[in-house]
Amino acid sequence: MTLSTAAAPGNPLGGGSLPTQIHELLEEAIIAGDLAPGSRLRADEIAAHYGVSRIPVREAFSALAEAGWVDSRPRYGVYVRGRSRDELAELFEARAGLEQEIARLAASRRSDADLARMDGVVERSRRAVEARNTSGLTDAAIEFNAALRDAGKNAVLTGLSLNLEKRARFYFSPVADLLGEEWITGQERLLGLLRAGDENGSAASARRHIEETGRAVAGLLDSAAFTS
Incomplete structure (x- = not known):
């Protein structure tokens, strides 16, 4: 999994709500191909990368799923959607x-x-x-x-x-x-x-x-x- 390092740990973007900012970062990484289709998104890894708790990351996951960027599979995790x-x-x-x-x-x-x-x-x-x-x-x-x-x-x-x-x-x-x-x-x-x-x-x-x-x-x- 490759994520932007532009955001410093403990202060992902410097403004706005954390779920929204993390959603935007992950969305851009998916669009650009840094997070490849089929790859699994792990809340604990992303939270550690940006220096935040898992709560805003999970909220970002929900927004990404609603927007159609990821598939949330109960008991299996969250995966970047494929191309069709x-x-x-x-x-x-x-x-x-x-x-x-x-x-x-x-x-x-x-x-x-x-x-x-x-x-x-x-x-x-x-x-x-x-x-x-x-x-x-x-x-x-x-x-x-x-x-x-x-x-x-x-x-x-x-x-x-x-x-x-x-x-x-x-x-x-x-x-x-x-x-x-x-x-x-x-x-x-x-x-x-x-x-x-x-x-x-x-x-x-x-x-x-x-x-x-x-x-x-x-x-x-x-x-x-x-x-x-």
Whole structure:
């Protein structure tokens, strides 16, 4: 089990409720693949790692189970959930429709500052690919999506998109280094359409990008990229 060491023992995060903070740390570790699917989460080990009692850890486990990140098996323990080909297909199908609408709105509502922000993200993506910096590439992809949501200026769609993106990262984070070039191509293509104010083109481009990513991840799902 690999956990973040950014939080000092005895003071996991430095603010907010302990169960919430531990939940967020464990959730991110699951999404990033630091806690692999099928691995068992032991409350005593996690409590010792963060210098807390087992009570907030158990509360965090309950929240993780409710959110679908872990399976709680009576008498057997708590295990990180596995990846599902069916969920992958449904997830990217849902994201394609949602991101399509966000991009449509962004094409008519984006500001020069929004475009400049996305330009900067594309450049960071390119540098991350050249440096083979997988975490930097993933961070840039998240930032590009955030900039697109901000340009769309719809809080309801933003909330839905954030939830689906988090679930999608569980699938694409392990293979981000294999998808980087495709991501840059998709970002550049969409950015050009946003700059031109092309609503239909932007919508179609965003949908295409999500669908291409979903197909690429599906093609790698049973490969060593997810198990090594």
